[in-house]
Amino acid sequence: MTTSDTAQKRLGTLDDAITAIRSSILEGEFAPHQRLVEVDLCEQFGVSRAVVRNALLKLTSEGLVEHLPNRGARVRAISLDEAIEIVEARAALEALCARKAAERMTPEAREYLTELRAAIVDALESGDLAEYSMLHQRLDHYIRDLSAHHTSTQILERLQAQGARHQFRLSFRPGRAARSGPEHLEIIDALLAEDADAVEEATISHLKGVITAMRES
Incomplete structure (x- = not known):
């Protein structure tokens, strides 16, 4: 060897x-x-x-x-206050990645996101929370990959890992998918429309909703 x-x-x-x-x-x-x-x-x-x-x-x-x-x-234990700060920091970076992704849309990306959207709708309608959780993680990762903004992606991966335990518990809370699902679909629709302003706004709105839900826990 x-x-x-x-x-x-x-x-x-x-x-x-x-x-x-x-x-x-x-x-x-x-x-x-x-x-x-x-x-x-x-x-x-x-x-x-x-x-x-x-x-x-x-x-x-x-x-x-x-x-x-x-x-x-x-x-290391991540307190609720720290987890909220993490989401606040993520909001700015994820909005940037979403905007970049909208500006870099390709036919292949459009096909992938259309299929992902349909899969999310199916998971929501069937009440399959585990599948829905996996799909919205795929959406997050795909937006970062499509954005090609490597600095933001590296920081986001670290931040998301730190807040993952709180996010995981939140995703399985009763009624949470009914609120977050339409928000994810709105993000996808803005990407498919190649509307950078709309996808940035939808991303920030979604993460503000996450923070509100965390504070209600």
Whole structure:
């Protein structure tokens, strides 16, 4: 095996560990303030202690993990006030990405968004909240990709990871999909119309609604 092959294998192992631990935090397997013991994580995910240590450093930079003096790492708790601040920051960046996406529409993007819109309508009508949650995440990611605004995308990915636990709970609250669904459809319709002003306004309006719903919790 060449030196480059070894480096690539090591990199993949670290990426896998970061993804696995991040998912465990976001999905609630690891609770807020729970200690993250390196030896236990090595055994759970089948990686070395050095890989776990580097993965925790990466997740610390993302704001998902914190290190306490002489106590090691633990899952960082995001308060409701901080989660609201995160959404407020996201609103400006997501509105920018939405505007850029409207300016970069292509026939392929139009086809994809039309199909995604139909799938969202189907999920809403059938009451499939898990499917709807997955679809609106796909919409968020697609808008960022289409915008090609890499700086905003990088910041948004970090912010969204930090606020994901609050967002996840909110998405399954009774009646929430009935309010957010039409907002997502409005965003898609503005994109299909290539109306940058309208999609920016719809994005900000949607996230203001998210903040209102979070405060009502």
